[in-house]
Amino acid sequence: MNAVIAARDPALPVQCENLSKRYDTRTVLQDLSLAIPAGAVLGLIGRNGAGKSTLIRMLLGLQLPDAGVAHVFGEPSLRLSDAVKRRLGYVPQQPDALAWMRVGDMLDFVGRMYPKWDVAFVQRALQRWQLAPAQPLAKLSPGERQRVALIRALAVTPDLLVLDEPAAALDPVARRELLREIALRAGESGTTVLFSTNIVSDLERVASHVAFLHDSRLVLNTPLDELRDRYARLVIAVASVARIPQRLPGELSRRRRPDGSCAIVVARAPHEPWPALGGDTRLDLLGLEDLFIEVTE
Amino acid sequence: MDADLLSIQPSAAEPIYRQIAAQLRRLITSARLQPGEELPSVREVAAHHAINPMTVSRAYGQLESEGLLERRRGKGMVVAESRRRPLSDARRLEQLDTRLAELAREAGELDLPAALVLERLRALLEK
Numbered sequence: 001m002n003a004v005i006a007a008r009d010p011a012l013p014v015q016c017e018n019l020s021k022r023y024d025t026r027t028v029l030q031d032l033s034l035a036i037p038a039g040a041v042l043g044l045i046g047r048n049g050a051g052k053s054t055l056i057r058m059l060l061g062l063q064l065p066d067a068g069v070a071h072v073f074g075e076p077s078l079r080l081s082d083a084v085k086r087r088l089g090y091v092p093q094q095p096d097a098l099a100w101m102r103v104g105d106m107l108d109f110v111g112r113m114y115p116k117w118d119v120a121f122v123q124r125a126l127q128r129w130q131l132a133p134a135q136p137l138a139k140l141s142p143g144e145r146q147r148v149a150l151i152r153a154l155a156v157t158p159d160l161l162v163l164d165e166p167a168a169a170l171d172p173v174a175r176r177e178l179l180r181e182i183a184l185r186a187g188e189s190g191t192t193v194l195f196s197t198n199i200v201s202d203l204e205r206v207a208s209h210v211a212f213l214h215d216s217r218l219v220l221n222t223p224l225d226e227l228r229d230r231y232a233r234l235v236i237a238v239a240s241v242a243r244i245p246q247r248l249p250g251e252l253s254r255r256r257r258p259d260g261s262c263a264i265v266v267a268r269a270p271h272e273p274w275p276a277l278g279g280d281t282r283l284d285l286l287g288l289e290d291l292f293i294e295v296t297e
Numbered sequence: 298m299d300a301d302l303l304s305i306q307p308s309a310a311e312p313i314y315r316q317i318a319a320q321l322r323r324l325i326t327s328a329r330l331q332p333g334e335e336l337p338s339v340r341e342v343a344a345h346h347a348i349n350p351m352t353v354s355r356a357y358g359q360l361e362s363e364g365l366l367e368r369r370r371g372k373g374m375v376v377a378e379s380r381r382r383p384l385s386d387a388r389r390l391e392q393l394d395t396r397l398a399e400l401a402r403e404a405g406e407l408d409l410p411a412a413l414v415l416e417r418l419r420a421l422l423e424k
Contacts, residue, residue, distance in 0.1 A: 041349060179347035187343055187350025204307035205348045225355075228312045282406060285310040 010074030013038055013160045013192040014059050019068035021054055028054050030216040032068070036194060036209075041186045043203035043224075044196040045292055046213030052196040053093055055213065056164050059194075060090060072160065086114055089158030091149045093165050103140070103148055104133025107155070116157040125151045129174065143169040154181060161185065163195040167202060175199070179206050200289040210288065214296045224288075230270065231291045236262045237280035248275050253295060265294045298330055300337045300345035311395070313348055317356035322392060325365050325376055336366065336374040 008015060015035040021028045028051040036042050046052045057063035059070045061077030070077040073084045080088075098106045103126070111117040126133060129147045137145060146169045153161060161182070167175045183206045185191040197203055203210060203224075210227060212220040220227075231252075236244055238260035250267040257263055265286065268274055274283060286294065303320050305313055324330045339357065343350035357374050360366040367377045404414045 176347050180344055183343050183347055183349055184340065187340065201307050204313070205305075205346070208349055208351060225312045225314065225352075229310050283402065287308050287310055289308065 008071040008074045011038060012036070012071070012074065014070070014072050014162075014194065016059055016070040017068055019055070019058055019070060020066045021051070021058065021063075022066055027216045029058075029065075032216075032218055034059075034211070034218060034221065036192060038192055039186065039190040040209050041182065041193040041207045042195075042209040042211060043207035044194065044211050044213060045198065045200065045203065045288075046196070047296060048198070050213045051216065052213055053164050056162060056194070056196060060088070060162060086116070086156070087159040089153035089156045089161045091146075091153045091163045091166055093168070099137045102134055102136050103131055106137060106148070107133075107152060110152055111155065114156050118155045118157050121157075122151055122155045125154070129177075143171065143174070146170060147174060150178060150181075154185075157189070159189075159191060161191055161193045161195075163193070165196055165198070167197060167199055175202065182206050200287075200292065204288055212292060212295065219295060226270070227288065227291075229285065231265060231267050231286040232274060233284045233286055233290070233294060234264045234266060234275070234277065235282040235284070236264070236277065240277075240280045244277060250275070255297075263294070265291070298324075298334060298336055300342045303342065303346070305346045305348060307348070312352075314352045314355040314359070317342075317353065318359050319392060321356065321360055322363075322365065325360075326392075330376050332376050332378045334376045335369075335372055336376070338373050 013036055017033045019032040020030055032055065044052050044055070054063065058065045059077060060072065061070065061080055064078070072080055073087065075081060075084050098109070101109065107122055107126075111119065111122070125131075129151070131140075131144060131148060131151075137148065140148065146166065150163075150166060153163070163182075166178060170178060179202055182193055182195070186193055186206070186208075193206075207224050210220070210222065210224050211218050234248075235257075241260070241262045244262065244264075248264060248266055250269070252265040252267055254262065254264045266275060284290075302324070303317055305316060307313060309316065311319075321330075321336075330336075336357070337345075339350050339353045342348075342353045357366060361368065361374070365377055366374050369375050400414075404411070
């Protein structure tokens, strides 16, 4: 347990050590450590209820952990200075702050608090996403409200952009636009992005890193390119199951299927061949989605 | 060259940067892209396909180190004007590697003898 909150590297946008959280008897997060390098776009996948939102809130100091510490740009998350807060753009899952205001008024109000507020961007985005400034936020559809929340976070020109399931309420066109925005900011301004999502193909487009949250732990946390082409599922027919070794090199999981065959997920080192089992074995390369399903099932 | 000349499949097992590199290589070696022709900027490709610009950079960088692309001041990346050595058979063959490996694997699953597959392949190639 970390009793001492020491200063951390201010160049590291966000990091945590040994974060733990329990809701009543349920352990949501256990001993979780993570460091997101500057300029990275980290996609966080996890089943619904796995604790993605909790993790994000604790990273930003919006929720108290039971144990462990989190830092943003070197400062303890629970005591962020205004200077650091101004470098943050955050879109929670159900944005409803200032819901009584009208779109235009809310953005004006918020904008006054941020020195790097991009007014031109706000106007362009409102137009492109067809949002009327005079509309009260409470009267917008969930998708529209999410879009306004996104504009609000992006207009800050943040150094760290944190999005909790940003695409959940968006249609495919709006989603693609959002990804475009993320991709460009990450590339040009070196913005660090953390977003949680269950839309795996979105992640495959823009993420540089991916992390799986499962059973209160980070099961996987790697650069995306390293992950592709490295995981496969070997399916061994019933007749051959008996002769396979207890544990294959790089084995991640193994399970018997209803028909008696055995499915083994293996990871190989780059440029290494797949384990050769011969006989009645099928090899399926696993994309991100399949890998996630296999590992978390 | 237009960014939409490239086709990206985010869910394929092959990393996006390799997809891009492979497609560009084919476009260049088949002369669909001419020497001196300008490639779209990293930003343009990233924006068009909504992908991480680092991915595009990586693909461009790879082709630059292979001598297929050159960086021109004020112009960005262009198809290399002069290749001192034409791409050898071995190098061009490499581009088929992934699919040949896939073919070999499927043939194995279907329990087909190599001789039979090779015969069929030869027939297709000689058409």
